[in-house]
Amino acid sequence: MRAPTEAFAYRYAAYGDADVLQRHRYPLPAPGPGEVLVEVISTAINHMDSFLRNGEEDTWYDDPWPRASGSDFAGIVRRCGPGVTTMAIGANVVGHTRTGARASHIVLPADQLVAKHRAIEWEVAGGLFLAGATALETLDDFRIGASDTVVISAAAGGVGSIEAQVAKYRGARVIGTCGERNLDQLRQLHITPVKYGEGMAERIQRVAGGPITPYIDNYGKDGREVAEALEVAPERSRSSADRREVELRLLRDDAESVSHAT
Ligand SMILES: NC(=O)c1ccc[n+]([C@@H]2O[C@H](COP(=O)([O-])OP(=O)(O)OC[C@H]3O[C@@H](n4cnc5c(N)ncnc54)[C@H](OP(=O)(O)O)[C@@H]3O)[C@@H](O)[C@H]2O)c1
Incomplete structure (x- = not known):
């Protein structure tokens, strides 16, 4: 199977209901030092995601637009940046990010991931964090x-x-x-x-x-x-x-x- 060259993420450019989320396509990002590229297999929708998206929760009110969404995910490590020693390509992981999990791929520091226990199904693992x-x-x-x-x-x-x-x-x-x-x-x-x-x-x-x-x-x-x-x-x-x-x-x-x- 050929490795993908493109990624997508759901982002929103104004406060609102779920229909403000739009799919954005962009070149597959490369991990920097200490970072990994994870292919997201499952992600969750928490109430907090909705509160942030509709403006009810204003803690990060000055985040730039368009904004990413989603904090929980589980996935597979596809690339490791320089200096990553704790994660290997192909590792199944559970992770967290302030926002941006609602995506096909996510680049983030390796220390925001833990190994996914094999007994935990993907659907459960992707909703575990928050x-x-x-x-x-x-x-x-x-x-x-x-x-x-x-x-x-x-x-x-x-x-x-x-x-x-x-x-x-x-x-x-x-x-x-x-x-x-x-x-x-x-x-x-x-x-x-x-x-x-x-x-x-x-x-x-x-x-x-x-x-x-x-x-x-x-x-x-x-x-x-x-x-x-x-x-x-x-x-x-x-x-x-x-x-x-x-x-x-x-x-x-x-x-x-x-x-x-x-
Ligand atoms: N303050 C905050 O910032 C904050 C943050 C996160 C969540 N919340 C709120 O917390 C609630 C639960 O969120 P969640 O993600 O844990 O659950 P969830 O998976 O969204 O499920 C909602 C739960 O609320 C229960 N429920 C409905 N009416 C109720 C009532 N009158 N009294 C007691 N429970 C009732 C439902 O019970 P049944 O399914 O058994 O009917 C269901 O288990 C939501 O209403 C959410 O808005 C608040």
């Missing part, structure tokens, strides 16, 4: 363990489903909120499901039968009210706004943040 790292940061922050009864909202969603499974793995008792259609999915993961909506705090109280340590809200809106109704200490509660801060920290591209995120 949701997975956000979930881990939150659980690490609370030092979740066997003595905890954790309530996780939107527990069948992107971040919530990883939080719920890792909290369970760490020995906690996990109660997850979800819609009717996901009650069985959570049960199969040994997570106690509670349907969201009117009366949710009472339903949580009933199944918890004791103090909640902590309450992790992924959904926002009624999250604060529910945490208060459950009498969760403020230092044992995480809001959707806290989650935004965690996600933004994981996307920052200064050397220390990148190293932490990798």
Whole structure:
């Protein structure tokens, strides 16, 4: 098979819905010192990508236009620049970038990649970074363990489903909120499901039968009210706004943040 000479990426030249994304073609870029060229096999769409694209999130408001999109990807290393010793051509990798993952190829420093475990399918690997790292940061922050009864909202969603499974793995008792259609999915993961909506705090109280340590809200809106109704200490509660801060920290591209995120 002949190596491609062209790459493409989805970019946008104005804030808006997904239809502002346009496919741009350009010559296949070459990696510089310490960089690699990765062929992107799978990438994810996170809420944060949409917030950045529609202007709701203005942290990088002065980025030049047109702008790239997407932070998570998994792919195959196709070229290594001078001085790269940690990655080889053909390596299957999971990576992250502040933006630009929605592309056929991406050039980035080799230290923004880790090896993709062979048991992880491409579709999963390409969506692991932001949701997975956000979930881990939150659980690490609370030092979740066997003595905890954790309530996780939107527990069948992107971040919530990883939080719920890792909290369970760490020995906690996990109660997850979800819609009717996901009650069985959570049960199969040994997570106690509670349907969201009117009366949710009472339903949580009933199944918890004791103090909640902590309450992790992924959904926002009624999250604060529910945490208060459950009498969760403020230092044992995480809001959707806290989650935004965690996600933004994981996307920052200064050397220390990148190293932490990798
Ligand atoms: N503050 C921020 O900057 C920020 C950053 C990222 C995400 N978010 C928000 O966080 C939410 C979840 O994002 P995600 O990526 O983890 O999940 P996701 O994969 O987009 O799924 C959305 C989840 O929200 C759940 N949900 C819907 N209505 C709900 C309600 N009334 N109460 C509790 N949960 C409800 C859904 O449950 P079912 O599927 O079971 O119906 C689903 O699991 C989104 O609404 C997103 O906008 C906020």
